[in-house]
Amino acid sequence: MVVNWTALTVFVLFFGAVTILGFVASRWRKGDLSLLSEWGLAGGRFGTMVTWFLLGGDLYTAYTFIAVPALAFGAGAIAFFAVPYTILVYPFVFVVFPRLWSVSRRHRYITAADFVRGRFGNRSLALAVAVTGIVATMPYIALQLVGIEVVIAAMGVQAAGVVGELPLIIAFVILAAFTYTSGLRAPAAIAIVKDVMIYVTVVTAIVVVPMQLGGFGRIFAAVPPAKLILPHPGPGTFGSYSAFATLAFGSALALFLYPHAVTGVLSAASRRAIRRNSALLPAYSIVLALIALLGFMALAAGVAKAPESAPLFKQYGANFAVPALILQAFPNWFAGFAFAAIGIGALVPAAIMSIAAANLFTRNIYRAYFRPDCSPAQEAQMAKWVSLVVKFGALLFIILLPQQYAIQLQLLGGVWIVQTLPAVILGLYTRWLEPKALLLGWLAGIASGTWMAAVLDFKSSTYPLTVGGFTMPGYAAFYSVLVNLAVAIVLTIVFRGVGAADNEDETAVADYR
Numbered sequence: 001m002v003v004n005w006t007a008l009t010v011f012v013l014f015f016g017a018v019t020i021l022g023f024v025a026s027r028w029r030k031g032d033l034s035l036l037s038e039w040g041l042a043g044g045r046f047g048t049m050v051t052w053f054l055l056g057g058d059l060y061t062a063y064t065f066i067a068v069p070a071l072a073f074g075a076g077a078i079a080f081f082a083v084p085y086t087i088l089v090y091p092f093v094f095v096v097f098p099r100l101w102s103v104s105r106r107h108r109y110i111t112a113a114d115f116v117r118g119r120f121g122n123r124s125l126a127l128a129v130a131v132t133g134i135v136a137t138m139p140y141i142a143l144q145l146v147g148i149e150v151v152i153a154a155m156g157v158q159a160a161g162v163v164g165e166l167p168l169i170i171a172f173v174i175l176a177a178f179t180y181t182s183g184l185r186a187p188a189a190i191a192i193v194k195d196v197m198i199y200v201t202v203v204t205a206i207v208v209v210p211m212q213l214g215g216f217g218r219i220f221a222a223v224p225p226a227k228l229i230l231p232h233p234g235p236g237t238f239g240s241y242s243a244f245a246t247l248a249f250g251s252a253l254a255l256f257l258y259p260h261a262v263t264g265v266l267s268a269a270s271r272r273a274i275r276r277n278s279a280l281l282p283a284y285s286i287v288l289a290l291i292a293l294l295g296f297m298a299l300a301a302g303v304a305k306a307p308e309s310a311p312l313f314k315q316y317g318a319n320f321a322v323p324a325l326i327l328q329a330f331p332n333w334f335a336g337f338a339f340a341a342i343g344i345g346a347l348v349p350a351a352i353m354s355i356a357a358a359n360l361f362t363r364n365i366y367r368a369y370f371r372p373d374c375s376p377a378q379e380a381q382m383a384k385w386v387s388l389v390v391k392f393g394a395l396l397f398i399i400l401l402p403q404q405y406a407i408q409l410q411l412l413g414g415v416w417i418v419q420t421l422p423a424v425i426l427g428l429y430t431r432w433l434e435p436k437a438l439l440l441g442w443l444a445g446i447a448s449g450t451w452m453a454a455v456l457d458f459k460s461s462t463y464p465l466t467v468g469g470f471t472m473p474g475y476a477a478f479y480s481v482l483v484n485l486a487v488a489i490v491l492t493i494v495f496r497g498v499g500a501a502d503n504e505d506e507t508a509v510a511d512y513r
Contacts (some may be wrong), residue, residue: 004327005299007335007339008082008155016052025182029184039184047268051273054187057194061144069294094278118506137353144350152168203289237470239473258356259360303324336372349469358386419441422438434495444484
């Protein structure tokens, strides 16, 4: 492809602007960045609107903008499971997460693993939660690089070897630098710009592209009928219906267990800010539905058949559907703006994810096991260094390994992170579950979920569970967390039956209000 200099110039200008903003953000709501609570949680001073932008920028990533329409482009209606799941999750957040915020503010917890250690008095269980969070986050960061890589390629910037990866390396050196200096304030400030740009891009696309293609009627008429609806289940199976339902429900359970989501919640200034955001964040679900429709528009526009797009479709598959549609439908300057929105949409979540992973490592591994006597300044400095290591690891992952590995591990990430649900979410309401039983339940959930994914050759997370001759395809995360809960409940009954000693709980009922 020939370099699209107009699009590339616009892209670089916006990227440069948010880079400056990232460094300037260290002076925004200024605090002592030598403290982990200030660097990693911005002092917990974000109000309703900043938290809304932060969580929106955190959860609706560049890979979402690329992958959801890619799934609609390739697989059809199943892609729309993302819409009900993001609707289901917010009532859950409204009820549950103000309790986590309150107890964390009372005891100065920085991570979910901090809460688990304080609630259950078991370092091994807290370590399991911390390691799960870090491992589940790493491929998620790597996938943000996929979004940047695809849009850079769409602008014709391609070469073999290190030269070809140079734009990606530059982008993440910039990310590493402003995250190190500004902490969570940087992605929070950039998230405001990113979200405005994404909204402008999506609304413009949803108006202009249908006008060019003759309206939504012609778009849906051009989509193969098999992709417009879920396939009807055959005899002896729920087919795609159970897959759709469990994907939506299981994903809703998992989403806010990710460390970057917890970090966003704990950075809020009050319980009220969290509840207000639970009411406001479904606005992003509307945008997500429109983003998914871009996959159908790309099908109707026949972007895969365009000669100039064929090489990149061969390299990136359906992930190139949205960039190809943007290039076909818009002038080069707007394509550059849209690609900048996607690129910046990778920086925000990648920054928050690296900060969240650094918080977990520093608080729940480094301080808990290696330097319990470290000073607050040493703790914060370690977190800054770890955030760099995490980003560097994600960059190497994308450069040295096939992209498919990151996608497969991210599928596993959802299966793994939901295994922290019994300790974190149920722990907010009860201490009846015994810590050793929770740890063994976590292990059973991790093992069973990974086994299900392995049976599917790590190409899908929808496992065909067969019971009494009836097959129920479902999300492996959903099935494995049921295994986790069953083991934890049964072993709690056993352990309490033999008189196992109860660990100390440093929290009180009033702490959750």
